[in-house]
Amino acid sequence: MNSADLLERVRVKLWSTAVGPAIVIWFFGYVLVDIVAFLVNRSAPGMSLVASIPMLVLGVCQTEAIDMLRARMERFRWTVRASLLLLATLSATAVQALFDLYWTRYVALAFFPTWQTWALQITPQRISTAGVLNLWTFCLALTLLWAARASRSAEVNAARAAEAEAAAARAQSAALRLQLNPHFLFNTMNSISSLVALDRKSEAEEMMGRLCDFLRGSLNADPMADVPLCQEIDAIDAYLSIEATRFGERLEIDIDVAPDTVDAAVPSFILQPFVENAIKHGVSLVKGPAHVTVAAVREDRELVLTVTNSASFGDPAVPGHLPSRHSTGIGINNTRERLRNRYGVRGKLVAGPTNDGYRAAIRFPFTTCR
Template sequence: MSRQRQFWLLQTGAWLAYGLETFLSEIGYGRPLSMWRLNLYDALCGFLLTLAIRAVLKATWSHPPAERLRWGVIALVVASVVGGYAWWLALSNFCTECKPPKTWLGYLSYFFGWLQLLVAWTGAYVGIKLARQLQHEKETALQATAMAHQAQLRMLRYQLNPHFLFNTLNAISTLVLDGRAQQANGMVGALSGFLRYSLDSDPEQKVSLDQEIGSIQRYLAIEQVRFGDRLQVGILITPPAGEAMVPSLILQPLIENAVKFGISKREEAGRIEIIARVDDDVLEIVLRDNGPGSLNYRPERTDGQGVGLANTRERLRVLYGERQHFEISRLQPQGTEVRLQFPFEPATEADADAHPNPDRRR
């Protein structure tokens, strides 16, 4: 059942029950059966007034708490005044036995009677809405955790791919045979650091952008042995972007796409650029390549490709909601640009202790 349908069922049922309860109370005190019209009018007024209060609450729900409280109080006071006036009109027209109050205190009681009733309804409405919002946030957190685990598993599967390992180890062996021991040692360090980062990374936690870029550099160092001069890399991280906390492994699928569908399709030298900056508390990460084919790697494909991009897009949506932006565009004369934007969260000392740089471990 949809939430809208649930609301209307609860709203209608609650005010019908209120009207029935007041009618039975009047009968119990010996009032005539004709009082049903007054009780029905009373319930209808409550039904309409609470709809007006709901409209105010919905319109200001995303506002700061103080502003929401202010508008809520105003709505309750206005609705109580209208309710008190409507009740006075009802007594004057529907109840011949009823006498008007002798003092202004009687009229004031109409206002406070409605205020008490409307505050109770508002408390129940806000309580239910907050409970649903909390449940939604829990479900969102669980979904984000599950997606992060899936991203880590996909990365590990790629790292342990026999072709990837074979190409890497074969390149190391070639360097050793050629007497290039220093380069071979560097390759071993890059491979071990790359594998260690993925094994040590907790997909439920965030890491600093510097750490994420460090893993990307190790991956690209391995690929540069395969492509040689055909792969050129440019990285520009403008302070304080390097300190930003980002979802773990968020850039790996994008880099893999750039290498597989961009650089590998070129016969001449190809270039990958990573640019990160902070502007007005928003972290922007741009990844570009000058290859001809990476844009064909579409997230909507269902043939097993496009999973990495779709996962990246969905992880950002789940973690940041409407505060994020993910865009893929074609460059001229050729190339692809991927742009990510989400709130800037600076790393703290606790974050650094929880996610130490694997390159510094010995």
Template sequence: MRDGMNSNWKVIFDDRNRFFWMLQCAGWFGYALVHYIGSLMHEMRDIYVLVILLGAYAGLLLTLPLRYLYRRIWDSSPWQLILVVLVASYLSAAAWAVIDNATYWEIYKFGFRPESNWFYFKNTIAKFYIMLSWSGLYFGIKYYQMLQDEKQKALMATSMAHQAQLKMLRYQLNPHFLFNTLNAISTLILIKENDLANKMMSKLSLFLRFSLDNEPIKKIPLEQEIEALMLYLDIEKVRFDERLHVVIDIDEEVKRALVPSLFLQPLIENSIKYAIARMEEGGRIVIAAHQVDDDLLVSVTDNGPGCPTPARELIERGGVGLSNTRDRLQALYGKNYSFTLTDNDPHGMRVEIRIPLEQIETT
């Protein structure tokens, strides 16, 4: 029963037009009720109830044009909004006062008129404050609804971020990597290299925890990203032993630059799979980061056999490592980034990423 009532209220709140009319009718009914209660303090004839109802009905009708006017000027500057609200409220109040005075003096006073015009002006000012209050409530409720919409969007973005995180883990920590790592640990245990197996398991645990703790929509310092990469590379070094050489060349001034979490790991994995693993004598991976004007330039270079496929085609069809990284950069930076894949000199591949330089705030 209660769930049904909550569902009905949710339908009303979600339908903005229905919600407006519910508040509009309730508000003007309340206005009439307050006037009626106030009339009980004086000896008023029963016909005064009709005057009250006609006044409330006139107020309801006169606020409808205000609604459509405020919709049209919604995106105007604050000063323009204030000016339009003041003028529109006063004109509506003046029209309302004319209608109210006509019904009062014709219906209740049988055509009698006051000697002074001060009464008309005072009535207009009183109704101006009511119209101004109506306008304030309209803007207040409208802004509140916009705030609720933003909160709803934030909740949806958070939900999508968690889904993106799961996809990131599925792409970046693919089954081959986990299978090879666990198989290497099992081999180490069989040959009684328990200390090394325990060390490898600890690094795998730390790397997995880092992946779970850092959502893909958040950015982390570059030095923290490199620390996570070293955990991953230390695991791979157990598999490749001395065949894998890693060089880190990071300028001191960009170590605290903000970057997407684990955005380099798929590129490193790609280099290991297509370069290091195919060379019997092993190979080298160089990770470099420097500041170029107001941007951060990050590169991943290997000295593998390279790839005969054109770079653009390789990005489009090469899947997981390259296209996933490019898509993440596009989602985070829009058009304000570059992602290039070129041949390395004398051989191998080179991936360059250029993004805006954002430094972490220090306290």
């Protein structure tokens, strides 16, 4: 270990206890004493400070002792704690004041004869002055130590709360994401069952193969990780190819992804519930042709993903089956929660009916996976 590392460890150790702050406070106090001594012509600059080193050490040690006493009394009632701390502080003040007076007297007799004219006079006024100054220093030191510890405790609690909140948000997002696969699986198995019932076995086998490919990619994906938009589009394309087998030429699919967005980072399967809704409400409930469009564009610093379905209605009553502006579908609600957990207020979802279908637009900050 080099000297720099050793000094850093000593610094961290000092400031993790009361020693570091106590040294600063007592040192500052005795610097003021040295300045006053120089201004009244009692000693040369720095001489009083050097002579005060033993008093500084005693003050730091007593401050540390009182702080340790305070820590050990956390389980006591506040009245008991206050009484004991007051008694300890007054006792430390008396010890510090007497030591100051008699240590200065010794230094004057042994090393600085010019100090004897004032240092040897231990009068009630000097005792009270020393007592007040030392009491003030103890109170200042203990108050600042209490404030520093309260601040550190608040920071630790805030960090723990933030970590717990982030963990809860991650868990919630993962749960919301994983709720989509059973929904899709149920719809797809119904489609396969319908194909088998209609004796379209080859198409059912093809759909089963595509379903296996889709689920393989889905189950291997981390539900909490962002993925490149191109990977998300591949998953949507795989899903739509499965549905295209069911609806045939009646389903028209258009995927329009701007070239500058293919590497954009998006929450995995963020589009899936809207594509499912487009099929469920825009294709399966109408008799005529239906059109599903998936688009991605970049607008300034945001990525905008849209899923739109439109259809030619063969029955005037069919539009009433379209999702309303107040849709409470699990996919839409889950997506709103995922956006809130991932982006806060910067993640937005606007969804609602159009003249001939339904449109959902997702907007969140643009970032890349590279």
